[in-house]
Amino acid sequence: MVRFPGSCDEVxxxxxxxxxxxxxxxxxxxxxxxxxxxxxxxxxxxYGDYLRVGAxxxxxxxxxxxxxxxxxxxxxxxICNGFQVLCEARLLPGALLPNVGLRxxxxxxxxxxxxxxxxxxxxxxxxxxxxxxxxxxxxRFHAPPDELERxxxxxxxxxxxxxxxxxxxxxGNVAGVxxxxxxxxxxxxxxxxxxxxxxxxxxxxxxxxSVVEHVESGVLAAAA
Amino acid sequence: xxxxxxxxxxxxxxxxxxxxLPALGFxxxxxxxxxxxxxLEVEDGARLExxxxxxxxxxxxxxxxxxxxxxP
Numbered sequence: 001m002v003r004f005p006g007s008c009d010e011v012x013x014x015x016x017x018x019x020x021x022x023x024x025x026x027x028x029x030x031x032x033x034x035x036x037x038x039x040x041x042x043x044x045x046x047y048g049d050y051l052r053v054g055a056x057x058x059x060x061x062x063x064x065x066x067x068x069x070x071x072x073x074x075x076x077x078x079i080c081n082g083f084q085v086l087c088e089a090r091l092l093p094g095a096l097l098p099n100v101g102l103r104x105x106x107x108x109x110x111x112x113x114x115x116x117x118x119x120x121x122x123x124x125x126x127x128x129x130x131x132x133x134x135x136x137x138x139x140r141f142h143a144p145p146d147e148l149e150r151x152x153x154x155x156x157x158x159x160x161x162x163x164x165x166x167x168x169x170x171x172g173n174v175a176g177v178x179x180x181x182x183x184x185x186x187x188x189x190x191x192x193x194x195x196x197x198x199x200x201x202x203x204x205x206x207x208x209x210s211v212v213e214h215v216e217s218g219v220l221a222a223a224a
Numbered sequence: 225x226x227x228x229x230x231x232x233x234x235x236x237x238x239x240x241x242x243x244x245l246p247a248l249g250f251x252x253x254x255x256x257x258x259x260x261x262x263x264l265e266v267e268d269g270a271r272l273e274x275x276x277x278x279x280x281x282x283x284x285x286x287x288x289x290x291x292x293x294x295x296p
Contacts, residue, residue: 052282059279088282095285102236142233142285169234 002066002082004028004057007044009192013079016192019205020212028060037215038075039066041082043135043190053096053138054084063089075119075211076184080136083176083186092179092186093151094143099136100169106135108200110162111175111189118158118178119214120185123206130159130203132189134167139188141170141177148172154180159187225272226289227281228259259286 001017003010003025010025017023017040026033028046033039046057057063063085070076070091078086086092099105108131116126124130143151148171151157159176166173168188176187191204229235235257242256262280266272272290281288 051280055279055282095282097233097285098236100234100236102240140236144284169236 002026002028002039002041002062004044004046004060004085006046006048006057007042007081009043009079009081009190012190013040013042013192016195016204016208019195020208021215026062028057028062030062031065033065033069033074036069036074038077038211039069041066041076041078041085042192043080043082046081046085049138052088054081054086054088057081057085058088058090067091070179070184073181073183075214077120077207077211078184078186079190079192080139080188083188084138086184086186091184092177093147093156094141094174094177096138096188097140097142098138099140099167104135104137105139105167106133107167108133109167109175109189110165111159112162113158114160115155115158117155118182118185118210120176120178120207120210121158123210123213128206129162130191130194130206131201132191132194132204133200134189136168136188139168139170141168141172141174141188143171143174148174151177156180156182158185159189225262225264225276225280226259226291227262227276227286228257228288230285230287233285 001010001014014023084096111130113121113124113128156178158178160173161175178185191207194201194204237258238256245253269292276288
C-alpha cells in the first residue's frame with residue numbers, strides 16, 4: 001500500500017487487504033519493492049492535487065519501482081487518486097477530467113463486472129453488480145474514440161457504471177480500466193469502503209480476494 | 225505557458241462560466257475555455273516544450289502555447 005503526502009484512504013484499503021492477506025504501507029520515497037506480490041495505490045489528494053490530479057505523484061521516487069514491477073507483470077491496483085496517478089504515470093490509458101456537473105460526488109453507485117478474466121475480478125462472477133461508493137471531483141474518464149474502441153476490443157474495460165448510474169460523465173460508462181496486459185487496473189469507485197455489510201455493502205471485497213487468488217495461483221504454478 | 229483543454233474535450237468549467245455570464249447581462253458570449261497560465265524564468269528556453277509535454281500539460285487532454293518574453 002503506497003502512501004504519498006496527501007493520501008487519505010490507505011488505512012481503509014490496508015484493512016480491506018488484510019481481510020485476505022498481509023499488507024503493509026510503503027512510503028513514496030521507497031525504491032525497493034522486494035517481497036511485494038501486489039501494489040495498491042489508494043485514494044486521496046496526493047500533493048494537494050497541485051497542477052493536475054496525480055501529476056506530481058506520477059513522478060514520485062517510488063513510481064520507478066512500480067513501473068518496473070508492472071512491466072514484469074506484477075499486479076497494480078489504483079483506486080480513485082491511485083487511478084489518476086497511474087494514468088499520469090502512463091501505466092494506464094486515458095485521463096481523468098473534472099465531473100461533468102462540477103460537483104464533488106459522494107454516493108453509492110452500481111457497477112457491472114464486464115470481465116472476470118482480470119486478476120482483479122477473477123473472484124467476481126462476470127455480469128455481477130457491485131454496489132460500491134464513489135467520492136471524487138475529478139472522475140470523468142476520457143479516452144479519444146479510437147482509443148476507446150481499442151480498449152473495448154482488447155477487453156480492457158473491466159468495470160462499467162450500470163446504465164443510469166454514471167455519476168461523472170465518464171465516456172462509455174467506464175468505471176475501471178486496465179492496461180493491455182491486464183495486470184494494472186484503475187477504478188474511480190472505492191471497493192475498500194465496501195468490504196463489510198455493516199457499512200452498507202461488502203461487494204468491494206471480491207476485488208481484493210481476486211488479487212490474492214491471482215497471486216496464490218502464480219505461486220502454485222511456479223511450485224508445480 | 226498557456227494550457228487549455230484540447231478541442232473536443234468537454235470543458236465543464238468553461239460551460240459553467242458561459243452560462244453564468246448572461247445572468248449578469250453579458251450577452252453573446254460563446255466558446256469559453258478555461259485553462260491555466262504557468263509563468264517561469266529560465267536562462268535557456270530550449271527545453272520549454274519538453275517541460276510542457278512531460279509535466280506542465282497532459283497532451284492527451286490539453287494543448288499548450290509557449291510565449292517567450294526576453295528580459296530587457
